[in-house]
Amino acid sequence: MTGFLLVGGGPKGLDAKLMAEWGFDVVCFDLTENIEKYRGNLSKATALYEIKDPKNYSAIVELAKKAHSKHPFMNAVSFTEWGLLPAAHVVDFFGFRGN
Secondary structure, X not given: OOEEEEEOOOHHHHHHHHHHXXXXXXXXXXXXXXXXXXXXXXOOOOEEEEEOOOOOHHHHXXXXXXXXXXXXXXXXXXXXXXXXXXXXXXXXXXXXXXX
């Protein structure tokens, strides 16, 4: 399994685009206002999910469970400040190794 959950795709989704170009399957979670801004850069991404409230960690974990059942991933990461805590909650829930 080479999938990653990326919480926040960076400016215009370029983090997701780079990860996909490196050969990873990328499942993206991003804020409602960012979805349309970078959708065109995610042609290689596996899936894109919308986060309405980045502080509603239980809803994010539920969304991660749904996403994982359709597109298995082996870890969750974020390169954005707002995405660090949501990614950490997903890592904790699934028991992934973290830093």
